[in-house]
Amino acid sequence: MKTLKEYTIPFSSLKNGKNLFSFELNRSFFETFNWEEFIDCSFKVDLSLIKSETMLDMNFTILGEVISLCDRCMDNLKLKLNNEFRQLIKFVENEQDVFKDELEFLSLNSYEINIAPYLFEYCLLSMPKKKIHQKIQDCNQENIQILEQYLLTKEKVNEKTKENDEIDSRWDKLKELKNKK
Ligand SMILES: [Zn+2]
Numbered sequence: 001m002k003t004l005k006e007y008t009i010p011f012s013s014l015k016n017g018k019n020l021f022s023f024e025l026n027r028s029f030f031e032t033f034n035w036e037e038f039i040d041c042s043f044k045v046d047l048s049l050i051k052s053e054t055m056l057d058m059n060f061t062i063l064g065e066v067i068s069l070c071d072r073c074m075d076n077l078k079l080k081l082n083n084e085f086r087q088l089i090k091f092v093e094n095e096q097d098v099f100k101d102e103l104e105f106l107s108l109n110s111y112e113i114n115i116a117p118y119l120f121e122y123c124l125l126s127m128p129k130k131k132i133h134q135k136i137q138d139c140n141q142e143n144i145q146i147l148e149q150y151l152l153t154k155e156k157v158n159e160k161t162k163e164n165d166e167i168d169s170r171w172d173k174l175k176e177l178k179n180k181k
Helices: 027-032 114-127 141-180
Strands: 019-025 042-050 055-069 076-092 103-107
Touching: 019 027, 019 055, 019 114, 027 042, 027 114, 042 114, 076 114
Parallel strands: 076 103
Antiparallel strands: 019 042, 042 055, 055 076
């Protein structure tokens, strides 16, 4: 992954105890993960990393503003996000690809960690499942009409193909009967 070095934390040089970091993420950060759903965005992520001999305890506080598309009217929708996530990373002799809820493992020999994948994942997890304008009157009414029209036509086309299928299956039945004779 390109230019994500700035999200690498060389934790071996950090003091034990609490260490604070701050990151600002914009659209280009998400594009490196091929995520293009955000028309625009700006995130501020504060990370409190508590280092001990046996693990890293990372607490992310995410504040974000995203412009995405409304699921109902497909017009621009501005979302304000605010969320917190915790990630524990335990040092082990042999690094394992085991994921146990919020626990991950890192080899005792490792000395740095790239947190870009966590930043990416947690920002996306902060998005609401349903992205719609809060009030229906805030939606783009013109777009809704166009979408409804489109859905109606699509339904009609589907009905037509269904009719054709029925006719086809009747022909099949007829052929079957003929063959039996
Ligand atoms: Zn809308």
